[in-house]
Each structure stands twice: as structure tokens, then as C-alpha cells.
Amino acid sequence: MFDLGLIAYFSLAILILLFLRALWVIRNEKDQGRGSLPGQGDHEVRADYFSGGAGGGHSGSFRVPKDPQKYAQQFVPKDRKPKDER
The missing domain is CATH 1.20.5 (Single alpha-helices involved in coiled-coils or other helix-helix interfaces)
Known part of the structure; x- marks a missing residue:
């Protein structure tokens, strides 16, 4: 034992x-910066998933704006947005 x-x-x-x-x-x-500086355009983020085995998983990509205001606007519910932005 x-x-x-x-x-x-x-x-x-x-x-x-x-x-x-x-x-x-x-x-x-602690002195290393995180994230990216604000600017024009988008970041393209890839999201890949593979579960193993035959044919399991999927992949995709999505865009994240570099502009903080545009990024924040994505979280506003559609019913709260002005009609011209829906």
C-alpha cells in the first residue's frame, strides 16, 4: 500500500x-496587449469542429468588425433597431 x-x-x-x-x-x-487595435474592416474567424469517426464535425467562418461601435451594434436585438437597419 x-x-x-x-x-x-x-x-x-x-x-x-x-x-x-x-x-x-x-x-x-501582464504587459502584453490583448485583442487588436480598432480600425476599418473585419477579422475573419474560422470555427472548425471535428468529433472523430466517419464524417463527424463541421466548419465555418464568421466576420467580426474591427470598429468597436459596429461590433456593439451587432448585439442590439432586431426589434430595437431602427427599421432602416433591420
Whole structure:
């Protein structure tokens, strides 16, 4: 049988390593910018899915505007938009 104290020490050591790694990642990546700068045009995002086996899965793409105002307007329900924008 395994010694539970040894398992507890290894578990604690793994948790400490994971915690230290998380701190390192936070400190090194906090100055990196996320996202993209606002601008003209769209980003094209591909969404591929494959479930394995014969013929399972699908793929598609969609466009996301770079302009923050156009992006926000996409979330307005159709019944709240002016009639000329529907």
C-alpha cells in the first residue's frame, strides 16, 4: 500500500509548482496587449469542429468588425433597431 504522507507531500509539491508557475505567467504576460487595435474592416474567424469517426464535425467562418461601435451594434436585438437597419 502507498504511504499517504508521501502522496500528500507530492501533492503539495505539485500544487506549489503550479502556483509558482501561475505567478510567473501573470508577471510575464501582464504587459502584453490583448485583442487588436480598432480600425476599418473585419477579422475573419474560422470555427472548425471535428468529433472523430466517419464524417463527424463541421466548419465555418464568421466576420467580426474591427470598429468597436459596429461590433456593439451587432448585439442590439432586431426589434430595437431602427427599421432602416433591420
